[in-house]
Amino acid sequence: MLQFSAKPARTAFSTSLKSQALRSSLLPILSVRRYANMSLEQEITLPNGIKYVQPTGLFINNEFVKPHQGKAFEVVSPSSEEVITSVYESREDDVDEAVHYAQSAFNSDWNRADPAQRGRALYKLADLIEENAETIAGIESLDNGKSLGNARGDVALGINVLRSAAGFTDKLFGTIIETGNDHFNYTLREPLGVCGQIIPWNFPFLMFMWKIAPALATGNTVVLKSSETTPLSALYACGLVKQHKIFPPGVLNVLSGFGKITGNALTEHPGISKIAFTGSTATGKSIMKKCAESNLKKITLELGGKSPHIIFNDANVDVAVQSIVNGIFYNSGEVCSAGSRLYVQDDIYDTFVDKFVKYTEDNVKVGDPFAPSTVQGAQNSLNQLNKILQYIKTGSQEGAKLLTGGERLSEKGFFVKPTIFGDVTENMRIVKEEIFGPVLTVSRFKTTEDVIKLANDSEYGLAAGIQTTNHDRAIHVARELKAGTIWVNTYNDFHSMVPFGGYKQSGIGREMGQEVLSNYTQTKAIRAGIYLNSFK
Numbered sequence: 001m002l003q004f005s006a007k008p009a010r011t012a013f014s015t016s017l018k019s020q021a022l023r024s025s026l027l028p029i030l031s032v033r034r035y036a037n038m039s040l041e042q043e044i045t046l047p048n049g050i051k052y053v054q055p056t057g058l059f060i061n062n063e064f065v066k067p068h069q070g071k072a073f074e075v076v077s078p079s080s081e082e083v084i085t086s087v088y089e090s091r092e093d094d095v096d097e098a099v100h101y102a103q104s105a106f107n108s109d110w111n112r113a114d115p116a117q118r119g120r121a122l123y124k125l126a127d128l129i130e131e132n133a134e135t136i137a138g139i140e141s142l143d144n145g146k147s148l149g150n151a152r153g154d155v156a157l158g159i160n161v162l163r164s165a166a167g168f169t170d171k172l173f174g175t176i177i178e179t180g181n182d183h184f185n186y187t188l189r190e191p192l193g194v195c196g197q198i199i200p201w202n203f204p205f206l207m208f209m210w211k212i213a214p215a216l217a218t219g220n221t222v223v224l225k226s227s228e229t230t231p232l233s234a235l236y237a238c239g240l241v242k243q244h245k246i247f248p249p250g251v252l253n254v255l256s257g258f259g260k261i262t263g264n265a266l267t268e269h270p271g272i273s274k275i276a277f278t279g280s281t282a283t284g285k286s287i288m289k290k291c292a293e294s295n296l297k298k299i300t301l302e303l304g305g306k307s308p309h310i311i312f313n314d315a316n317v318d319v320a321v322q323s324i325v326n327g328i329f330y331n332s333g334e335v336c337s338a339g340s341r342l343y344v345q346d347d348i349y350d351t352f353v354d355k356f357v358k359y360t361e362d363n364v365k366v367g368d369p370f371a372p373s374t375v376q377g378a379q380n381s382l383n384q385l386n387k388i389l390q391y392i393k394t395g396s397q398e399g400a401k402l403l404t405g406g407e408r409l410s411e412k413g414f415f416v417k418p419t420i421f422g423d424v425t426e427n428m429r430i431v432k433e434e435i436f437g438p439v440l441t442v443s444r445f446k447t448t449e450d451v452i453k454l455a456n457d458s459e460y461g462l463a464a465g466i467q468t469t470n471h472d473r474a475i476h477v478a479r480e481l482k483a484g485t486i487w488v489n490t491y492n493d494f495h496s497m498v499p500f501g502g503y504k505q506s507g508i509g510r511e512m513g514q515e516v517l518s519n520y521t522q523t524k525a526i527r528a529g530i531y532l533n534s535f536k
Contacts, residue, residue: 038086072089090257119169123162128244141377143233150330183530188524198266199225201380202335304505326493328418333439394429398429405438452480464481466481497513
């Protein structure tokens with residue numbers, strides 16, 4: 001088994017990456033307070049009655065610790081607008097410390113020992129998450145605002161991703177290259193080193209699993225920043241890691257913090273070899289530039305989307321309706337792959353749209369994330385809610401026909417009604433720009449070739465959906481669409497072995513499946529001369 005080294009004494013780390021002036025200029029942006037004496041854990045009772053202990057510290061070197069500057073920030077429930085707890089906030093010196101321990105762990109036996117040992121560690125973590133799945137789903141619903149049903153699905157997929165990655169740990173094969181009798185050539189697949197990872201607020205726990213599973217399976221170590229609005233589930237999982245000593249100290253480090261400070265420190269840190277980011281395209285471009293300017297870090301970016309969902313006149317209507325619901329109202333519409341542009345063939349447009357609008361009004365229940373009947377929970381924050389409402393207002397001003405929804409649902413909690421616009425044109429902002437909420441635009445099309453052009457007319461290329469019972473048509477259209485994932489007669493239907501990632505400005509690299517492993521390894525080629533005197 002891997003040997004767990006004793007935890008070195010904690011020391012002070014100087015911040016060399018940013019000047020004191022720049023750091024001071026960033027402080028007014030954040031709502032933070034000094035909590036020098038705040039506890040490192042708090043008992044919380046979830047709305048469904050489950051009681052658990054929530055860690056609140058930074059997870060560095062297998063310990064929950066207070067940050068060097070002693071600051072913390074509040075975490076608010078989107079469905080009640082009440083403060084859940086406060087967690088400690090990391091800054092540049094905490095990033096330095098985490099990277100130091102991650103480098104030490106990388107240089108130990110973590111990436112040199114039998115790879116199956118890494119597999120066993122990941123399997124063990126998956127088992128522990130499964131044992132605590134209902135608690136984690138409850139944390140996710142409380143912290144993010146999503147329905148409990150959606151959160152349970154996130155946890156289940158996260159478990160599968162861990163187990164899938166665990167199975168690959170001893171299957172990272174090199175190759176033998178034949179070039180004749182005078183040389184022996186082979187390749188090795190080696191880890192990159194310390195990987196910085198920055199995850200978003202829409203799928204906090206699932207993105208945590210998507211990021212750490214392949215990185216750790218391939219022998220890297222991790223310093224991960226969670227979103228400042230949804231840090232709780234990752235910290236809870238770190239509590240399981242600590243309690244059961246799943247990884248050696250320094251292998252996994254998780255920091256709660258803000259992108260403008262902690263995220264920048266990770267992106268610019270010379271001790272980090274790779275950045276993996278999920279979030280907006282604009283932020284992804286900025287990160288890519290900073291990675292190049294620092295130490296030319298490797299990057300993977302899973303970014304925005306404005307995905308088309310095509311309904312042909314031979315589609316199974318019931319299947320199509322459910323797929324559209326999953327495509328746009330799943331996770332409150334806060335999904336980068338959301339099928340937010342609906343294209344319906346002329347022959348069935350009027351009857352199909354009427355049916356879908358009625359289905360939405362009758363069946364897409366919005367409200368308390370913990371209520372069994374809830375389909376759509378709260379939006380994650382007041383900022384996100386206001387952004388969605390502004391796009392709805394813009395759509396109406398541009399001449400789109402509001403078919404249903406379009407307004408805030410209640411005064412308490414960040415809820416918005418499922419919204420559908422008809423009679424849209426392709427130059428409208430609600431058709432072109434990512435809204436990241438439960439807002440659907442519906443357009444007509446006549447022919448297959450017409451809709452392929454409409455679907456591909458976007459700067460994004462993350463996903464697309466096709467609803468048809470004609471298999472030849474499905475294969476043809478799937479080939480022609482410029483997107484990284486094509487769903488046929490389903491939507492937002494993820495599997496741990498199916499890669500996910502974008503074309504065009506939707507990103508670089510892939511999550512899940514065998515493809516993700518290449519994002520966290522590099523190839524070393526060895527060519528050795530062979531003396532052939534014995535054959536003369």
